[in-house]
Amino acid sequence: MDLIEFPAMGRSDLRELRIAIDGAFREFTRAYGETLENIFHPIQILLVFIENLLIDSPWILVLAALAGLVWALGRSLKIVAGTVLALLAIGYFGMWEDTMRTIAMVAVCTLIAVVIGIPTGILMARSDRSNATITPILDMMQTMPSFVYLIPVVMIFGLGKVPGVIAVVIYAVPPIIRLTNLGIRQVPADVLEAAEAFGSSARQKLMDVQLPLALPTIMAGVNQTIMMSLAMVVVASMIGVRGLGQPVLQAINNQYFTLGVMNGLAIVAIAIIFDRATQAYGKRLQKHLEAVHG
Amino acid sequence: MAEAIHDIEIRNLYKIFGPNAAAYVDSVKNGMTKEELKAKHNHVLGLDDINLTIPAGKIQVVMGLSGSGKSTLIRHINRLIDPTAGELLFEGKDVVKMSESELREFRRQKTGMVFQKFALFPHRTVLENTTYGLSIRGVSRREADERARRWISRVGLDGFEESYPNQLSGGMQQRVGLARALTNDAEILLMDEAFSALDPLIRTDMQSVLLDLQSELKKTIVFITHDLDEALRLGERIAILRDGRIIQQGTGEQIVLRPKDDYIASFVRDVRRGHVITVRTIMRKGAQAESPVTLPATTLLEEAARAMTNAEVSRANIVNRDGQHIGMITLSKCVAEMIAPDDTEEVDPETEVA
Numbered sequence: 001m002d003l004i005e006f007p008a009m010g011r012s013d014l015r016e017l018r019i020a021i022d023g024a025f026r027e028f029t030r031a032y033g034e035t036l037e038n039i040f041h042p043i044q045i046l047l048v049f050i051e052n053l054l055i056d057s058p059w060i061l062v063l064a065a066l067a068g069l070v071w072a073l074g075r076s077l078k079i080v081a082g083t084v085l086a087l088l089a090i091g092y093f094g095m096w097e098d099t100m101r102t103i104a105m106v107a108v109c110t111l112i113a114v115v116i117g118i119p120t121g122i123l124m125a126r127s128d129r130s131n132a133t134i135t136p137i138l139d140m141m142q143t144m145p146s147f148v149y150l151i152p153v154v155m156i157f158g159l160g161k162v163p164g165v166i167a168v169v170i171y172a173v174p175p176i177i178r179l180t181n182l183g184i185r186q187v188p189a190d191v192l193e194a195a196e197a198f199g200s201s202a203r204q205k206l207m208d209v210q211l212p213l214a215l216p217t218i219m220a221g222v223n224q225t226i227m228m229s230l231a232m233v234v235v236a237s238m239i240g241v242r243g244l245g246q247p248v249l250q251a252i253n254n255q256y257f258t259l260g261v262m263n264g265l266a267i268v269a270i271a272i273i274f275d276r277a278t279q280a281y282g283k284r285l286q287k288h289l290e291a292v293h294g
Numbered sequence: 295m296a297e298a299i300h301d302i303e304i305r306n307l308y309k310i311f312g313p314n315a316a317a318y319v320d321s322v323k324n325g326m327t328k329e330e331l332k333a334k335h336n337h338v339l340g341l342d343d344i345n346l347t348i349p350a351g352k353i354q355v356v357m358g359l360s361g362s363g364k365s366t367l368i369r370h371i372n373r374l375i376d377p378t379a380g381e382l383l384f385e386g387k388d389v390v391k392m393s394e395s396e397l398r399e400f401r402r403q404k405t406g407m408v409f410q411k412f413a414l415f416p417h418r419t420v421l422e423n424t425t426y427g428l429s430i431r432g433v434s435r436r437e438a439d440e441r442a443r444r445w446i447s448r449v450g451l452d453g454f455e456e457s458y459p460n461q462l463s464g465g466m467q468q469r470v471g472l473a474r475a476l477t478n479d480a481e482i483l484l485m486d487e488a489f490s491a492l493d494p495l496i497r498t499d500m501q502s503v504l505l506d507l508q509s510e511l512k513k514t515i516v517f518i519t520h521d522l523d524e525a526l527r528l529g530e531r532i533a534i535l536r537d538g539r540i541i542q543q544g545t546g547e548q549i550v551l552r553p554k555d556d557y558i559a560s561f562v563r564d565v566r567r568g569h570v571i572t573v574r575t576i577m578r579k580g581a582q583a584e585s586p587v588t589l590p591a592t593t594l595l596e597e598a599a600r601a602m603t604n605a606e607v608s609r610a611n612i613v614n615r616d617g618q619h620i621g622m623i624t625l626s627k628c629v630a631e632m633i634a635p636d637d638t639e640e641v642d643p644e645t646e647v648a
Contacts, residue, residue: 193409
């Protein structure tokens with residue numbers, strides 16, 4: 001028996017298998033593609049609305065609004081100053097519009113990730129069985145090369161914003177799910193027992209005790225999700241998402257070094273802004289946990 | 295104010311820990327020991343045939359060392375732990391048989407609980423912690439705040455309403471725990487080793503706070519402790535738990551004077567007996583003494599000895615609450631009882647303590 005060569009399935013069988021699966025999927029796309037597109041259409045509307053709002057408003061107002069948002073989250077003048085400087089530089093180097101598109105994209109993706117992620121995380125925290133079921137799915141979502149799941153998304157939705165959002169959300173939602181789950185599971189058992197002893201219902205326990213105590217951890221998940229959706233923006237530009245990713249892709253294809261670096265740095269700048277602002281917010285949430293008494 | 299008028303009756307309560315607990319109740323009832331259950335079936339016997347009547351308006355102490363099942367027992371009273379068999383009656387209702395929502399109501403209306411590790415909500419201020427019980431049962435914010443503030447002040451935490459638990463010392467945190475439980479204004483107060491995590495001075499201090507409150511509130515308090523001194527100081531009745539069984543119950547005096555077995559005897563050997571035993575217990579009934587010293591029946595031996603020594607006499611007359619003469623005591627008997635007993639000593643069974 002030949003032990004060197006692996007006894008693989010025959011080449012023609014393999015080809016037929018692939019054709020069969022691809023064919024079936026294509027059938028599915030043809031049958032349900034339009035329905036799915038309709039279902040996801042509100043995402044498109046929301047995204048376009050935010051994009052237009054950011055691009056069509058006077059830049060000074062947008063800048064002020066973003067600075068205000070960062071202040072509201074972090075309450076740190078240093079972070080606000082950094083934000084303003086970075087955005088001014090971005091505008092000066094002609095990347096304002098692309099940056100606004102990217103910010104809109106990241107905002108929508110983060111919003112969707114939060115809406116999906118937190119309830120899923122709660123579900124996982126409350127039932128060990130759903131935890132056991134969902135964990136491997138999350139593992140798959142995080143390790144599967146992102147290009148691979150771009151394929152079915154594009155097959156269903158074609159090129160454009162919506163498939164981009166879906167791809168980014170698939171890539172970016174696992175951390176918020178995981179950290180919501182973790183945050184809730186980390187709530188000390190004795191505190192939960194106290195809530196129970198006072199006669200809390202399951203919902204009261206969740207809203208009054210578990211979620212508030214898990215909030216700093218959940219915020220760390222939101223932070224991760226934002227970072228990952230920013231990273232995915234470049235990849236998503238391959239399926240037609242406009243924004244800072246597109247010039248980067250163009251730069252790769254044409255070996256435009258400066259264009260690539262400039263847009264890359266713009267992504268870095270807004271990543272740092274989002275990161276510092278959300279982290280500062282997370283830290284503020286934990287204020288009460290600081291041991292003041294020795 | 296909800297003054298306690300209902301006893302808590304615990305009847306034939308069993309708790310077996312393990313996946314298949316119900317299957318072994320009968321074996322345990324038929325005499326299978328904790329060790330056999332562990333060895334044969336790998337299940338742990340937590341509580342073994344507990345029968346206990348906790349009198350309304352009194353402090354019932356449950357004492358035992360770690361692993362004796364005392365924390366398990368107290369968690370059965372508000373059913374944080376479900377028993378494997380048995381009943382627990384309060385106001386004629388079996389807590390064990392209550393539905394989910396009945397149980398929730400029972401916990402909200404009838405019980406308050408204080409925990410060993412405080413278990414305060416770290417994200418809520420002292421005031422918000424204290425109002426928790428009221429807020430989850432839908433009492434308006436204003437009323438809850440008002441009632442909570444009263445209790446915060448009562449446990450001596452004025453001015454700390456807006457602090458977070460982590461900003462307070464252990465003793466202060468447990469005062470919050472106490473205020474949180476009291477604000478519920480329930481008949482039953484469950485205290486699971488409530489003062490064990492505090493250092494000795496603060497612990498004594500908190501015991502005084504509790505006794506002081508109780509003299510006015512008259513709640514039914516179940517107090518768990520591993521500390522005999524604490525048990526004797528607080529407990530109007532004491533039950534001693536070992537390996538999930540109650541091995542003796544009675545007043546502190548009864549337990550110190552007549553330990554049921556060697557285990558309890560070894561416990562009470564180091565007790566300051568003069569601080570626990572009253573003259574009533576060891577007096578010579580009916581006898582009259584030539585002495586200027588007259589003591590009430592509830593005088594502790596230490597105080598009696600001091601009174602006789604100060605007056606330079608060796609005898610004293612004992613009177614009951616109404617001032618009627620009921621007996622006498624000698625200084626030597628008094629001192630002899632205060633010194634740790636030689637184990638053969640018999641106490642006259644006639645002098646049953648009330």
